[in-house]
Amino acid sequence: MHENTEHHEEHRGRPHHMERSERREHRKERRQHHHEESEERGHRHHASWHLTDEDGHQRRGRRERVERGMLRYLLLDALRDGPKHGYETIRWLEEQTYGRYAPSPGTVYPTLQLLEDQGLILAQRADEKNIYQLSEAGQKELEAHADFTQEFWQRNGRPVPPPAMQLETEFVNEDLQDLQRTVEKGVSMLKDQQSLLALRQVLERSKNEIRGLLTGDTVPQQPHPGRSQRPGREIEEAIARLFAPEDDALRQTTERAREQGLPSIQISPLQGKLLQVLAKACQARKILEIGALAGYSGIWLARSLPADGRLITLEIDEKHANVVRESFRQAQVEDRTEVRVGPALETLPQLVEEGPFDLIFIDADKDAYPQYLTWAIRLARPGSIIVADNCVLGGDGLGSVQESTVNQRGTGARAYNQMASSDPALYSIALPISSGMTVAVVGAKTEAASETK
Ligand SMILES: C[S@@+](CC[C@H](N)C(=O)[O-])C[C@H]1O[C@@H](n2cnc3c(N)ncnc32)[C@H](O)[C@@H]1O
Numbered sequence: 001m002h003e004n005t006e007h008h009e010e011h012r013g014r015p016h017h018m019e020r021s022e023r024r025e026h027r028k029e030r031r032q033h034h035h036e037e038s039e040e041r042g043h044r045h046h047a048s049w050h051l052t053d054e055d056g057h058q059r060r061g062r063r064e065r066v067e068r069g070m071l072r073y074l075l076l077d078a079l080r081d082g083p084k085h086g087y088e089t090i091r092w093l094e095e096q097t098y099g100r101y102a103p104s105p106g107t108v109y110p111t112l113q114l115l116e117d118q119g120l121i122l123a124q125r126a127d128e129k130n131i132y133q134l135s136e137a138g139q140k141e142l143e144a145h146a147d148f149t150q151e152f153w154q155r156n157g158r159p160v161p162p163p164a165m166q167l168e169t170e171f172v173n174e175d176l177q178d179l180q181r182t183v184e185k186g187v188s189m190l191k192d193q194q195s196l197l198a199l200r201q202v203l204e205r206s207k208n209e210i211r212g213l214l215t216g217d218t219v220p221q222q223p224h225p226g227r228s229q230r231p232g233r234e235i236e237e238a239i240a241r242l243f244a245p246e247d248d249a250l251r252q253t254t255e256r257a258r259e260q261g262l263p264s265i266q267i268s269p270l271q272g273k274l275l276q277v278l279a280k281a282c283q284a285r286k287i288l289e290i291g292a293l294a295g296y297s298g299i300w301l302a303r304s305l306p307a308d309g310r311l312i313t314l315e316i317d318e319k320h321a322n323v324v325r326e327s328f329r330q331a332q333v334e335d336r337t338e339v340r341v342g343p344a345l346e347t348l349p350q351l352v353e354e355g356p357f358d359l360i361f362i363d364a365d366k367d368a369y370p371q372y373l374t375w376a377i378r379l380a381r382p383g384s385i386i387v388a389d390n391c392v393l394g395g396d397g398l399g400s401v402q403e404s405t406v407n408q409r410g411t412g413a414r415a416y417n418q419m420a421s422s423d424p425a426l427y428s429i430a431l432p433i434s435s436g437m438t439v440a441v442v443g444a445k446t447e448a449a450s451e452t453k
Contacts, residue, residue, distance in 0.1 A: 071103060071111050072120075073149045076134060076142045079121055083133035086112055097156040236270050236433070244273035249331035250299055257294035260323050266293055267363070267389060268434050272300030275361060278385045278439065279304035284358035288351065288379060289313040290344045290372055291364030293320055295327030301361060302333035311337045312351070314344045314364070344368070348375040356381035362388040366412035373419050373440075377426070380442040386426070388416055392436020 078089040078096075086109050094102040112132055115121045120138035123130040134142070161169045183199070190196055211217075246269050258264065267275075279287060279301065285308070287301050292315035302311045311333075315321045321339045328334045340347050344364055351357075360376040362369060369388060376386045390413060391397045397413030413436070420428040420440050428440035 070148060070152065071107060072115055073142065073145055074103075074152065075108065075111055075115060076120065076138050077149060079132055079134040079138070080142060083124075083131050085129050085131055089132070098158070098160050100156045100160070236268065240269040240273070244269040249327075250296065252330060253294055253296045253299060253327040256323055256327060257296070260294070260319070262294050262320060262323060266296035267300075271389070271434055271437060272297060274431075274433065274437070275300050275359075275387060276304040278387060279359050282358050282383055282385045282441075284385075285309045286355070286357045287311045287359045287361070288355075288357040288376075289361045289363070290348075291315065291362070292324045292339060293363075295324035295331075297361065297363060298324060298337060299327060299331045299333060301359070302328065302331070302337050305336055307336070309336050312340060312354070312357075313337065314340050314342070314347050316341070316343050316364070345371060345375075348372075348379070351379055355379040356384060358384050360384065360386045362386070363390070366390060366410075369412040369416035370419055373416055373423075377423070377442060382442055384442045386420075386440045386442065388413075388420075388438045390435045391417055391430050391438040392432050394435070397436055398430070 074093060075089055078084060078092045081092060084092060086105065089112070090102055090105065090108055112121065112123075112130075115138070116123050116132070118137075120135055120141050121132045122135050123132050125131075183203070186199060187196065190199065250269070250272075254264070254266065257266065275297065284304060285306060287305065287310070289298055289301060289311065290313075292298055292313040295313070298311060298313045302309075305311060313324065315324060318341055321341045324339050325334070328337045328339075345368060357376075357379050358381070360380060362372045362376065364372070369391075373386065373388070380386065393410045393413055396410030397417060398410075399414060417430055417438055420426055420430075420438050425443055426440040427443055428438060430436055430438040
């Protein structure tokens with residue numbers, strides 16, 4: 001299936017004989033034409049998007065919407081692969097999209113009829129069924145509109161990544177969109193041809209590097225499970241070996257998370273030990289965590305507590321919460337831990353009576369980070385420590401909040417760091433450990449700082 005996909009990518013490519021500007025113009029015209037055409041038909045096709053996981057269970061995903069104007073090209077594509085019955089075109093599309101797209105017969109048969117009426121496909125009756133094949137006109141039509149389907153195949157013509165890679169794959173897609181926004185914005189801001197040339201050179205270098213990585217010519221440097229490049233990873237690992245070795249319970253927690261299909265986004269052992277050191281420094285007896293996942297960081301935190309200490313960890317996902325409880329049980333810290341299920345912003349107000357907390361660890365949805373910080377200050381005492389993970393993000397978490405119009409990645413972290421560095425109630429620093437942790441010590445609270453938005 002891979003070779004097939006590659007073949008299609010090549011075939012679907014832009015007409016090579018054209019100059020770049022001509023190709024762009026050509027593409028623009030085609031899009032316009034395609035748009036008008038699909039509006040004329042006034043149809044949008046909705047197909048359910050379902051995936052079969054490794055255990056053979058069907059999961060529903062987002063719906064793949066395909067305009068009928070587009071379906072005709074996908075059907076022509078199916079027939080380029082060889083003559084087929086109507087039903088076989090459906091199966092072919094389902095197979096080529098790895099189960100993401102299977103149009104209904106009610107949409108496919110009328111479209112095949114239309115294509116036949118237009119002379120783009122030929123029908124032959126055999127065994128009381130029509131076998132369709134691409135006509136010469138159909139072949140030309142398909143080639144002339146190759147770029148219509150290109151985006152569809154880019155999105156759907158690749159295998160669905162295994163659960164452990166889905167998150168990273170999403171990050172890659174986000175990064176691509178970020179890059180596009182940044183370049184588009186940059187192009188409109190650049191004043192001279194020289195700068196544009198420099199920009200193109202950067203893009204060219206990146207493309208070459210990516211190609212090298214994909215073909216295996218370049219060895220990936222310091223790959224890591226987080227979002228941003230992490231220089232000095234070997235050093236981190238060496239420190240972890242010395243200061244923060246994992247035991248069976250911690251290793252099993254990571255394993256359990258993987259088995260249950262949870263994303264691999266827990267903190268590193270080094271971060272776990274840092275949390276423990278900070279908990280010891282403020283003599284923590286009560287710890288609050290926002291974002292539990294499978295309980296990995298929770299175990300590190302719980303182990304820093306005295307026997308009568310308490311860790312409350314907040315988790316939105318019931319399935320994650322069950323894994324966390326199991327992890328805590330296995331690590332024998334269930335006596336001092338509790339998982340509270342629900343959106344953290346709803347649970348936090350219920351904790352006012354149970355505070356103050358000596359250490360608060362924030363590691364959940366990034367957009368809400370500024371609100372979590374406000375709540376953390378409210379639930380803290382002077383001398384409490386507030387730690388937030390994923391705050392540096394290779395630099396994306398630093399800088400001004402306004403940058404978010406260019407680069408949306410790191411928006412929550414940027415706002416968080418701005419608050420943490422300027423709030424008079426806090427004494428803070430961001431550390432470049434893993435994807436960055438911002439550590440703040442709560443000082444004497446001011447009225448303004450303890451108000452909750
Ligand atoms: C990065 S993971 C936490 C990793 C964990 N601290 C560790 O290092 O082992 C983030 C977790 O926050 C949870 N989460 C996301 N949004 C949330 C919300 N609004 N309230 C509570 N939990 C949330 C997610 O379900 C996920 O399990």
